[in-house]
Amino acid sequence: MRELRYREALREAMLEEMRRDGNVFLMGEEVGHYQGAYKVSEGLLDEFGERRVIDTPIAEAGFAGVGIGAAMVGLRPIIEFMTWNFSFVAFDQIISNAAKVYQMSAGAIQVPIVFRGPNGAAKQVASQHSHSCAPFYTSIPGLHVIQPSTPRDAKGLLKSAIRSNNPVVFLEGETLYGVMGDVPDEGVEELIPIGQSRLARPGTDCTIVTWGRPYYTVLAAAERLAAEGIECEVIDPRTLRPLDTALMVQSVKKTNRCVVVHEHWPYGGPGAEIVDRLQREAFDYLDAPLERVTGLDVPMPYALNLEDKVLPTEERVIDAVKRVSYAK
Amino acid sequence: MAKIIGLPKLSPTMEEGTLVAWIKKEGDEVEVDDLLAEVETDKATMEFRSFDRGVLLKILVPEGETLEPDVPVAIVGKAGEDISDLLTQVATRSASASASAPVSAPEAVSAAGAVTESVAAAESVAATQSAAESAPESASAAVSGRVLSSPLVRRLARERSIDLGSVRGSGPHGRIVKRDVESYPGAPVTRVSGERLPPRVEKASSMRRTIARRLTESMQTIPHYYLTIDVDIAPLSDARKAMNAELEAAGRKVSLNDLIVKAAAVALQRVPEVNASWMDKEIHYHQVVDISIAVAVEEGLMTPVLRDADRKGVAQIADEVRELAGRARDKKLQPEEMTNGTFSISNLGMFGIEEFTAVINPPEGAILAVGTIRNEPVVEAGAIVPGRRMRFTMSCDHRIIDGATGAKFMAAFKRIVESPLNMLL
Numbered sequence: 001m002r003e004l005r006y007r008e009a010l011r012e013a014m015l016e017e018m019r020r021d022g023n024v025f026l027m028g029e030e031v032g033h034y035q036g037a038y039k040v041s042e043g044l045l046d047e048f049g050e051r052r053v054i055d056t057p058i059a060e061a062g063f064a065g066v067g068i069g070a071a072m073v074g075l076r077p078i079i080e081f082m083t084w085n086f087s088f089v090a091f092d093q094i095i096s097n098a099a100k101v102y103q104m105s106a107g108a109i110q111v112p113i114v115f116r117g118p119n120g121a122a123k124q125v126a127s128q129h130s131h132s133c134a135p136f137y138t139s140i141p142g143l144h145v146i147q148p149s150t151p152r153d154a155k156g157l158l159k160s161a162i163r164s165n166n167p168v169v170f171l172e173g174e175t176l177y178g179v180m181g182d183v184p185d186e187g188v189e190e191l192i193p194i195g196q197s198r199l200a201r202p203g204t205d206c207t208i209v210t211w212g213r214p215y216y217t218v219l220a221a222a223e224r225l226a227a228e229g230i231e232c233e234v235i236d237p238r239t240l241r242p243l244d245t246a247l248m249v250q251s252v253k254k255t256n257r258c259v260v261v262h263e264h265w266p267y268g269g270p271g272a273e274i275v276d277r278l279q280r281e282a283f284d285y286l287d288a289p290l291e292r293v294t295g296l297d298v299p300m301p302y303a304l305n306l307e308d309k310v311l312p313t314e315e316r317v318i319d320a321v322k323r324v325s326y327a328k
Numbered sequence: 329m330a331k332i333i334g335l336p337k338l339s340p341t342m343e344e345g346t347l348v349a350w351i352k353k354e355g356d357e358v359e360v361d362d363l364l365a366e367v368e369t370d371k372a373t374m375e376f377r378s379f380d381r382g383v384l385l386k387i388l389v390p391e392g393e394t395l396e397p398d399v400p401v402a403i404v405g406k407a408g409e410d411i412s413d414l415l416t417q418v419a420t421r422s423a424s425a426s427a428s429a430p431v432s433a434p435e436a437v438s439a440a441g442a443v444t445e446s447v448a449a450a451e452s453v454a455a456t457q458s459a460a461e462s463a464p465e466s467a468s469a470a471v472s473g474r475v476l477s478s479p480l481v482r483r484l485a486r487e488r489s490i491d492l493g494s495v496r497g498s499g500p501h502g503r504i505v506k507r508d509v510e511s512y513p514g515a516p517v518t519r520v521s522g523e524r525l526p527p528r529v530e531k532a533s534s535m536r537r538t539i540a541r542r543l544t545e546s547m548q549t550i551p552h553y554y555l556t557i558d559v560d561i562a563p564l565s566d567a568r569k570a571m572n573a574e575l576e577a578a579g580r581k582v583s584l585n586d587l588i589v590k591a592a593a594v595a596l597q598r599v600p601e602v603n604a605s606w607m608d609k610e611i612h613y614h615q616v617v618d619i620s621i622a623v624a625v626e627e628g629l630m631t632p633v634l635r636d637a638d639r640k641g642v643a644q645i646a647d648e649v650r651e652l653a654g655r656a657r658d659k660k661l662q663p664e665e666m667t668n669g670t671f672s673i674s675n676l677g678m679f680g681i682e683e684f685t686a687v688i689n690p691p692e693g694a695i696l697a698v699g700t701i702r703n704e705p706v707v708e709a710g711a712i713v714p715g716r717r718m719r720f721t722m723s724c725d726h727r728i729i730d731g732a733t734g735a736k737f738m739a740a741f742k743r744i745v746e747s748p749l750n751m752l753l
Contacts (some may be wrong), residue, residue: 256480256506284483287506288499326499326507 002185007040007177009151010116013158014041014078016189018048021076024162025052027063028080028117037082038118038177064090064115068097068167071113076162081117084133084171091136098167099142110165116158118174119147120213120263121300121311130300130307132212132262135269137169138241144194145241145270147171149215151181153238156192164194173213195239197247203233206321207251209274210261211236214293214312218261221317230325240270248274249281256287257324261312266294288324293317330385330405332414334398338367338374339493345369346394347401352384358404365401383407388418477504484509489525535628543687550606551726554685557738560746561701561718564591567748575643582646585675585698587748589645592696593617593637594751595741596671602737603670605691606727612691620669620689621649623656630656631689633669673698683719693728694737697721 004012018024025048030037032045032055045053056063060081067077081087087094094115101109121130138145144166148154154172161168173179184190200215201222210218215236222232233251237243252258258278262271275290296310322328335345345367352364358378365376386403389395400418403411475492477485481504485492490509497504532540564587571582596603596617605612617638620631632652637645655661672689677700686697699719706715720741724734744750 256478283479285480287478287480326505 001182003180004151004155004183005177006151006154006173006179006181007038009155009181009183010040010158010172011042011044012183013155013162014044015047017159017162018044018052021162023074024076024078025054025070026078026080027054027056027067029056029058029082031055031080036080038174040172040177041080060086060090061093064093065097067113067115068093068101068111071098071111071167072101072109076112076114078114078116078162081115083129083174084117084119085129085131087115087117087133094137094143094167094169095140099140102166103142111167112165114158114161114164114168114170116161116170116172118177119171120174121295121307122174124302124304124307126302127299132264132295133169134171134212134240134262135264135267137171138270138273139268143167143169143241144239145169145171146194146239147173147212148238149173149176149200149211149236151179152183152190153192153198153236155183156190157194157238159189160191160194163191168194171212175213179216192238195242195244197235197237197239197244199233199247199251200236201232201234203231203255205230205255205257206232206325207248207255207258208232208234208261208317208321209237209248209258210234211238211240212263214261214263214317217312217314218317221314221321224314225318225321228327230321230327232321237270237274243270243273243277245274245277245281248278252278252282253285256285257290258282258286259291259293259317259320259324261293261317261320263295263311266292266297288326291320291324293320330382330403330409330411330414331380332400332418333364333378333380333402333404335367335395335401336376337397338376339369339372342369342397344394344396345374347389347391348373349391350387354384354387355407356384358382358384378404380404385409385411386415475504476502478506480506481509533627539628542690546688546690550688550690552685552688552723553726553731553734554721554723555731555734555738556683556719556721557742558717558719559742560706560715562716564588564745564748565701565716571642580643580646582642584701585673586642586646586649588675588696588698588745589619589621589634589637589649589673590640590642590751591741591744591748592671592673593619594744595737597638598740599733599737601733602694602724602729604693604728605670606693606725607691611728614670616670618668618670620666620672620692621652622672622674622686622689623653625657625659630661630666631669631672632656632661632665633667672696677701677718683721685721686723688723688725693725694734695723696741697723 014026026041026044031041032050032053035042035045041053064079067079070077098111098113101111120132134145134147137143144161144164146157146161146168148157158170161170201219203222208218208222218234222234225232233255235248235251248258260271260274264271266272271292271294275292279286279290293312293316295312298310300310301307338345348366348368350365352358352362358364358381360378360381362378363375364378364384367374367376382404383406384402385405388403389401395401400421403414405411476497477492478499481492484490492504495504495508498508499505565584568582568584568587575581600613603614603617605614616636619634619637621634623630623632632655634645634648634652640648652661652665669689669692672686672692672695674686674695675698676684677698680700682702683699684697686695688695697720702717704715704717705712706717720738722734722738
């Protein structure tokens with residue numbers, strides 16, 4: 001193992017897959033000559049040239065559509081959105097074409113494409129640029145949705161996404177690009193399967209399911225709770241669609257309680273989906289209602305003090321865990 | 329606004345209740361949690377407490393009536409309020425004898441806020457809980473008639489046959505949660521109605537087996553008889569007070585039991601025939617007074633021996649008895665510290681037992697059973713005066729101690745206790 005930044009792990013995934021398969025190419029705004037708005041594609045232009053690392057105009061609907069067409073005829077495009085907020089102008093391409101062609105062609109045409117880019121709130125980018133987009137895309141049958149929390153998961157899952165024959169929505173954390181973490185050594189290939197949860201922290205008293213930026217908030221809260229004698233078991237679903245609940249159910253059967261912590265709004269989305277499944281799959285093992293700690297149900301405020309209130313905090317996580325544990 | 333009060337369901341299994349007595353009368357002020365009436369249920373006579381504040385305007389059923397839950401029993405409201413509508417409602421209801429219950433306990437709870445002097449809902453829940461405090465059988469069911477419990481608890485209850493109606497819930501609104509059934513003492517022994525469970529089998533500890541063997545042997549082989557004497561305990565009690573005043577500075581203390589041990593030891597000196605053991609073809613008359621003191625310990629009983637009790641001062645007896653009893657409870661006594669006593673004393677006075685008969689601790693010849701202090705009128709010189717009395721019962725081995733000998737001992741003991749200065753003779 002060695003330590004890499006999240007952005008470096010993503011870059012390595014693309015680099016390795018582009019070296020392995022000549023059909024893989026990257027397209028998006030500033031991915032080439034500028035080396036990526038968040039420097040994820042740094043150096044790729046130098047190695048693969050303009051045929052495979054393509055700078056586009058500011059026209060998401062256009063280059064998303066070009067990517068889908070390329071996938072339909074056998075290439076394996078990686079389409080980078082500068083942020084997922086800009087994917088909304090390409091929404092129709094993603095939903096009506098990428099997600100539908102396989103079904104509408106009766107299985108004759110596959111769309112092996114990856115849409116990737118930073119997702120969620122950063123710092124003071126206000127209501128239009130702080131969207132946590134998982135609920136929009138997880139509601140669409142025909143798409144796979146991945147949201148990795150750690151560098152290792154980012155690399156292993158992006159490689160699997162590029163090799164997948166399904167259209168994949170790959171949500172990176174805008175504030176996570178600089179996070180360091182263990183990644184397998186160079187030359188050691190790790191493909192993390194799509195649709196598999198990961199145990200992030202073992203515990204006995206309360207299960208917490210979380211992903212993305214709040215993953216780190218939860219791990220910090222779990223340490224504080226441990227100091228008070230409450231040992232939380234933290235599970236990261238990693239893939240939000242298809243969703244793997246087996247590990248969560250197994251954990252809840254042990255702890256008898258669960259808090260789901262996510263950045264997206266509370267109305268629907270994978271957070272609500274997980275709660276819905278757990279209340280059915282672990283009903284006879286629940287000692288308390290399932291709780292969620294979410295981004296608050298408002299457009300993101302610009303003011304920093306308010307933004308901090310809207311995003312899940314350690315205090316809110318601790319309160320929720322204590323409520324379901326009937327602890328003071 | 330006045331409201332009709334229905335008979336609450338005071339136990340989870342209550343199908344009817346008898347209104348034994350009204351504690352409040354019509355016109356009485358009623359506070360939340362005030363005792364309104366006593367109701368005999370299938371389980372016990374339970375307290376029927378008020379969820380509401382106001383005035384008891386009307387009692388609808390007389391004492392002695394047996395009713396189903398929710399049947400209107402009273403009307404509570406503001407003083408002087410017009411309740412004719414409610415009375416009509418009650419009359420219509422009883423006329424139609426409808427099966428549906430217009431006034432149910434849950435409504436009574438949730439409506440509490442709207443009634444009379446507006447009692448906050450939270451307060452009324454608290455009141456319900458405190459009512460449940462005094463009536464544990466009703467537990468969480470008292471709040472709504474429905475037992476609130478987590479899905480996990482329901483599964484555990486099914487698996488272990490726990491009657492959730494008898495479990496108190498510690499979660500929000502009295503919800504029964506995992507920790508409540510984990511700590512539930514009778515978890516595996518509760519009964520689902522009609523089902524009969526076999527006894528819980530536990531291996532007898534070696535201490536219990538020893539107690540069983542020795543006491544069975546005692547009762548089967550020793551011809552026991554019993555002598556009871558009633559004693560004025562005031563002088564000994566006063567002597568104790570005086571001694572403790574003297575000992576206070578040294579941080580020491582003597583108990584009444586210590587003085588009784590000393591008095592028995594002195595009486596054994598005076599009537600030594602009682603300080604004896606039947607050893608098959610011989611009788612051993614002991615030349616020491618070693619008193620076994622019965623000490624209750626976890627899951628059993630031990631009898632550490634106080635050696636030479638007749639030669640020790642009361643304060644020394646106090647110190648040694650306390651030390652022996654402490655080590656008995658910690659199971660740290662050596663075997664030789666529990667054998668070769670010559671006489672036993674057992675005291676159940678602290679439990680309020682007036683008198684009892686004890687089983688002789690072989691090979692000793694007798695055991696003295698000590699009761700509690702009774703404050704009661706006594707006749708002294710033809711006048712009734714307040715007295716402090718205590719009863720002592722000696723169990724004697726008739727093979728060595730005849731009735732007259734035993735009686736002689738009891739008389740000597742009484743003289744010493746009633747005149748403690750005699751101990752100095």
